Amino acid sequence: MKRGIQSGDAASIVPERGVVADNRGVSATPHLAAPSAHYENFPVASWLCPPHLRPPIAAIYHFARTADDIADEGNASPGERLADLNAYREELAAAARGEVLPASRWPQVFEPLAHSIARYDLPEDLLADLLSAFMQDIEKTRDRGTYADRAELLDYCRRSANPIGRLLLHLYGVHDAQALAQSDAICSALQLINFWQDPSVDLPRDRFYFPLADCERRSLTRENFKVFAPLASGPPPQEAINLMAIVSHWARELMHQGAPLVHRLPGRAGWELRLVVQGGLRILDKIEALGFDTFSQRPTIGKFDAPVLLWKAMRMRRQLRPMKAAPPR
Numbered sequence: 001m002k003r004g005i006q007s008g009d010a011a012s013i014v015p016e017r018g019v020v021a022d023n024r025g026v027s028a029t030p031h032l033a034a035p036s037a038h039y040e041n042f043p044v045a046s047w048l049c050p051p052h053l054r055p056p057i058a059a060i061y062h063f064a065r066t067a068d069d070i071a072d073e074g075n076a077s078p079g080e081r082l083a084d085l086n087a088y089r090e091e092l093a094a095a096a097r098g099e100v101l102p103a104s105r106w107p108q109v110f111e112p113l114a115h116s117i118a119r120y121d122l123p124e125d126l127l128a129d130l131l132s133a134f135m136q137d138i139e140k141t142r143d144r145g146t147y148a149d150r151a152e153l154l155d156y157c158r159r160s161a162n163p164i165g166r167l168l169l170h171l172y173g174v175h176d177a178q179a180l181a182q183s184d185a186i187c188s189a190l191q192l193i194n195f196w197q198d199p200s201v202d203l204p205r206d207r208f209y210f211p212l213a214d215c216e217r218r219s220l221t222r223e224n225f226k227v228f229a230p231l232a233s234g235p236p237p238q239e240a241i242n243l244m245a246i247v248s249h250w251a252r253e254l255m256h257q258g259a260p261l262v263h264r265l266p267g268r269a270g271w272e273l274r275l276v277v278q279g280g281l282r283i284l285d286k287i288e289a290l291g292f293d294t295f296s297q298r299p300t301i302g303k304f305d306a307p308v309l310l311w312k313a314m315r316m317r318r319q320l321r322p323m324k325a326a327p328p329r
């Protein structure tokens with residue numbers, strides 16, 4: 001599947017203390033998810049995360065992180081990965097029933113997750129949606145599949161990214177339709193930003209996320225991408241730069257649609273979301289600063305961006321500044 005959050009990604013900007021679950025209000029240490037050895041910048045256990053929610057958030061993270069490893073790490077074949085994810089789905093169903101299978105292959109994931117599902121009534125369907133997206137990504141990559149249009153790509157985002165936001169809102173006790181729609185917009189925007197940040201990584205791995213309808217408007221086909229960076233030595237043509245400009249603007253529009261949610265979440269949760277939103281917008285700014293050429297280099301967020309992000313997060317108003325006009329379609 002499309003990689004989880006990595007150092008330099010749009011959602012990796014919250015100061016991190018290691019994935020350390022707080023045991024307050026949780027019955028026993030075995031229910032705490034084990035620390036992860038990678039993807040250290042996932043913001044679940046930052047000092048901004050409400051301490052009483054660290055155990056379920058860590059359990060959700062390790063569920064998704066392990067599934068991502070099954071889908072993407074090592075040398076397994078696509079068939080083997082899909083079989084493992086089907087087995088993983090069966091263990092999720094058992095955890096939703098309050099059980100851990102006697103022959104569980106992933107007890108370190110499903111023991112804390114079963115506890116969190118029972119304690120916090122986490123919706124199984126949202127967790128299952130994540131697995132559906134992992135499996136789709138394996139199949140798309142195996143078959144050199146593409147996305148016909150933005151609607152199809154957003155359906156992938158609905159399962160690959162939006163469930164995380166909805167699970168967090170569930171834990172924060174926010175359930176109204178407007179908040180859910182805003183959360184979906186932020187999460188889909190972050191997923192799209194990750195796509196547009198990473199063509200230099202994705203294209204060599206046969207992952208193609210540009211909607212074909214947008215490509216066709218610029219007289220581009222998937223085959224055209226083989227003759228310039230990162231798949232060849234030549235620079236990207238203006239048509240590819242224009243494509244990146246328009247899809248980046250689309251991601252920014254989505255982020256602006258969701259940004260008012262930061263004013264709905266109280267305390268630490270609201271501040272963490274401010275930083276996530278600003279991290280995504282910062283990556284888009286860096287893509288633009290590169291002349292929209294992320295085919296040749298990957299923009300990242302580093303420690304020197306932190307003061308800017310904190311300043312912008314503090315100054316977020318009920319409405320973000322008006323956006324620039326969209327590039328020509």
